[in-house]
Amino acid sequence: MDIRGLIDSFFNVRIMLEYLPALGRGLVVTVEIAALSLALGLTLGLILAVVRVSIKRKGTARVFRLLNVPLVFYIDSMRALPPLVTLVVVYFALPYLGVYISRFWSAVSVFVLVLGAFGSEIFRAGIESVDAGQMEAARSQGLSYLQTMRFVVVPQAFRVALPPLTSRMISITKDVSLASVIGVADLLKEAKVGIANTYNTSPLIAAAILFTLLFLPLVRLSAFVERRMKE
Amino acid sequence: MKRISTFVVMGICAVLLAIPGVAQSDQPLRAAVDMGYVPFAFVNEAGEEVGYAVDLADALAERMGRPGAEIVSVAWSGIFAALDAGRVDFIVAPTNIRPSRAENMAFTEPYMDTAQLIALNIEHEGTVKTFDDLAGLTIGVNAGSVSDDWLVDNLAMYGYEIDRYDNLLDALLAVDTGRIDGVISDYEATAYAAKDRPKVVPGLTITGDEQYGLPCKKDNTEFRNELERALEGIKLDGTLQAIHETWFGVAPGDYSSTNLVYIGYGVPGMSFFQLIYHTPTP
Amino acid sequence: MSKSWKIISVGLTNTVQLAVVALICAAFLGLVLAIIRGLKIKVLNFLIIIYVDLFRALPTIVLFMIVYYMLPFFGLSFPLFWAAVVALTINGAAYYEEIFRAGIEAIDTGQWEASRSLGLNFRQTMTHVILPQAIRIVIPPATSNSLELVKTTVLASVISMPDLLYKAQQAAGLWYNPTPLVLAALIFLAMLWPFVRLTSYLERRMV
Numbered sequence: 001m002d003i004r005g006l007i008d009s010f011f012n013v014r015i016m017l018e019y020l021p022a023l024g025r026g027l028v029v030t031v032e033i034a035a036l037s038l039a040l041g042l043t044l045g046l047i048l049a050v051v052r053v054s055i056k057r058k059g060t061a062r063v064f065r066l067l068n069v070p071l072v073f074y075i076d077s078m079r080a081l082p083p084l085v086t087l088v089v090v091y092f093a094l095p096y097l098g099v100y101i102s103r104f105w106s107a108v109s110v111f112v113l114v115l116g117a118f119g120s121e122i123f124r125a126g127i128e129s130v131d132a133g134q135m136e137a138a139r140s141q142g143l144s145y146l147q148t149m150r151f152v153v154v155p156q157a158f159r160v161a162l163p164p165l166t167s168r169m170i171s172i173t174k175d176v177s178l179a180s181v182i183g184v185a186d187l188l189k190e191a192k193v194g195i196a197n198t199y200n201t202s203p204l205i206a207a208a209i210l211f212t213l214l215f216l217p218l219v220r221l222s223a224f225v226e227r228r229m230k231e
Numbered sequence: 232m233k234r235i236s237t238f239v240v241m242g243i244c245a246v247l248l249a250i251p252g253v254a255q256s257d258q259p260l261r262a263a264v265d266m267g268y269v270p271f272a273f274v275n276e277a278g279e280e281v282g283y284a285v286d287l288a289d290a291l292a293e294r295m296g297r298p299g300a301e302i303v304s305v306a307w308s309g310i311f312a313a314l315d316a317g318r319v320d321f322i323v324a325p326t327n328i329r330p331s332r333a334e335n336m337a338f339t340e341p342y343m344d345t346a347q348l349i350a351l352n353i354e355h356e357g358t359v360k361t362f363d364d365l366a367g368l369t370i371g372v373n374a375g376s377v378s379d380d381w382l383v384d385n386l387a388m389y390g391y392e393i394d395r396y397d398n399l400l401d402a403l404l405a406v407d408t409g410r411i412d413g414v415i416s417d418y419e420a421t422a423y424a425a426k427d428r429p430k431v432v433p434g435l436t437i438t439g440d441e442q443y444g445l446p447c448k449k450d451n452t453e454f455r456n457e458l459e460r461a462l463e464g465i466k467l468d469g470t471l472q473a474i475h476e477t478w479f480g481v482a483p484g485d486y487s488s489t490n491l492v493y494i495g496y497g498v499p500g501m502s503f504f505q506l507i508y509h510t511p512t513p
Numbered sequence: 514m515s516k517s518w519k520i521i522s523v524g525l526t527n528t529v530q531l532a533v534v535a536l537i538c539a540a541f542l543g544l545v546l547a548i549i550r551g552l553k554i555k556v557l558n559f560l561i562i563i564y565v566d567l568f569r570a571l572p573t574i575v576l577f578m579i580v581y582y583m584l585p586f587f588g589l590s591f592p593l594f595w596a597a598v599v600a601l602t603i604n605g606a607a608y609y610e611e612i613f614r615a616g617i618e619a620i621d622t623g624q625w626e627a628s629r630s631l632g633l634n635f636r637q638t639m640t641h642v643i644l645p646q647a648i649r650i651v652i653p654p655a656t657s658n659s660l661e662l663v664k665t666t667v668l669a670s671v672i673s674m675p676d677l678l679y680k681a682q683q684a685a686g687l688w689y690n691p692t693p694l695v696l697a698a699l700i701f702l703a704m705l706w707p708f709v710r711l712t713s714y715l716e717r718r719m720v
Contacts, residue, residue, distance in 0.1 A: 081702060177574050188572075197379075211572055219569050
């Protein structure tokens with residue numbers, strides 16, 4: 001085992017410190033993409049869940065029910081496709097159709113679409129778990145359907161949805177580093193550039209440490225939430 | 232008991248698989264390329280891996296008495312890491328010789344002269360005549376290549392924007408689709424790619440003293456020397472020149488490094504150069 | 514499109530092989546770790562918790578690169594396919610461990626006590642009493658996690674393993690045409706969509 005070579009090539013403190021500013025910039029980009037994707041994705045997921053539950057009700061017109069078909073197609077596709085594949089197709093294939101989206105927004109849109117799909121299923125399960133009696137009681141008090149949704153059902157649905165939601169959100173945030181493959185200047189991409197410029201792999205280890213520091217608390221938090229929700 | 236023994240067996244298998252090749256001389260020569268870097272290493276329509284670098288590796292393997300060359304594909308941004316990790320014996324992808332690189336790996340003597348070319352998307356054809364015309368355009372580059380260095384060095388002077396990619400193919404695809412305005416890379420690769428793509432045209436040539444060498448792991452001068460003797464051997468009997476003509480259509484220049492055999496091992500004036508007289512492998 | 518099929522089919526074979534092997538290894542390791550946690554030995558538990566937290570926190574793509582570029586310095590230079598398997602196993606086992614552990618812990622402690630009083634030791638209790646019951650609970654999340662793992666195999670393309678995505682990218686570069694990429698996406702969709710439906714169905718049944 002080549003310890004001296006190992007330390008020099010992977011734990012070279014001088015190089016790690018030299019690239020820390022660049023890695024920091026990359027980390028900011030990673031967090032930006034993650035924050036945008038989570039916020040927009042959750043919103044999309046919630047809206048879609050409410051839409052899907054609403055059109056399943058008894059009194060809905062036929063034409064609205066048909067809306068379910070494209071929705072299910074979208075949700076199933078985003079759940080089946082690996083995010084990296086979707087990213088590559090969006091960035092490299094869409095231009096041939098004349099659609100040019102910047103790298104940053106290609107990444108954000110893909111993650112929003114994926115989280116939207118998973119989120120809609122999670123929220124839908126949460127909403128459906130709320131006792132139907134709640135809806136009836138609220139309606140009989142004079143609240144409209146949407147008001148009931150907003151103030152009675154969805155808040156309760158959140159409790160059931162929170163554990164799978166947090167773990168899916170963490171999963172998406174980790175996937176943000178896939179954006180480096182289409183060249184987004186996130187933490188991993190800065191690390192790769194550092195490796196290429198110094199002929200040394202230490203920037204990767206520095207990035208790995210930063211990633212772990214970023215995600216370890218989130219993983220612990222998610223486990224905590226799951227345990228609390230079980231009680 | 233059954234479960235434990237299965238686990239033990241799997242553990243042994245894992246260890247056995249991890250043991251790297253032992254006796255060197257009967258192992259195939261492992262050479263790293265970034266596949267897709269036309270015309271040095273790419274996949275043709277039949278799915279075969281072909282190119283200048285592939286032929287070069289095969290010729291060297293034969294000269295060294297090895298049972299063939301194993302072409303290992305690694306993205307350019309990770310190719311030096313792969314060399315360092317011992318995943319390959321040397322890099323046969325065209326690698327420009329630079330002092331900073333020479334400090335971290337042992338180059339053989341130069342084997343080909345080259346220049347750089349900036350290819351452009353066809354909409355810029357005719358409008359970019361000098362380097363100053365590059366102002367405001369976005370130029371793609373292979374991250375960590377010498378073209379990357381050139382772009383960084385001249386950024387202040389010409390005012391373009393740099394877009395870094397993991398390999399040349401991605402950068403070419405970006406120019407082709409109009410995402411970026413141009414791409415800069417080694418002359419041969421860029422010219423070849425531009426030839427094939429209607430939407431990419433050659434733009435500005437940057438000449439210089441660029442030369443390719445074969446990097447080996449820096450502690451492994453013994454292997455580097457063996458490789459260099461084989462390299463000189465294929466220079467002297469015309470094999471290298473023939474490969475050059477096959478892929479570039481012209482014979483190498485009389486005084487280019489393809490036709491010159493340098494004294495000693497390595498690149499004169501750079502790290503790991505050894506002034507040792509030796510005879511090439513016939 | 515048919516031209517690229519030759520290149521893409523190689524990738525498809527590799528992806529399927531990688532997925533199958535990695536699934537088996539990751540599930541096996543996850544099960545072993547969960548069982549060890551059942552022993553309730555403080556030191557081992559602590560180590561396993563660190564392992565699980567660390568590899569659920571580290572992005573898999575970074576793990577791939579570490580296994581490929583760094584492990585050789587420890588004398589572990591796995592060939593490309595096995596490097597991918599190792600990375601997927603290390604990552605996947607962390608998730609499987611949590612799933613299996615939840616299943617095992619869901620079994621009423623009364624079962625353990627009853628087995629003890631019948632004279633069964635730890636191993637016998639696990640094999641004949643606990644695990645068979647836990648399997649039913651574990652199937653929905655395990656299926657879902659397996660689907661995630663199969664999707665993660667495409668990360669191997671980043672270390673140049675010729676999987677379906679890598680080969681599709683190669684074909685796309687060869688003909689300056691993104692059709693192979695779309696074709697690969699459709700193949701993934703066709704392969705994995707049934708599992709998405711299956712996962713939904715199982716999750717629904719459990720509620």
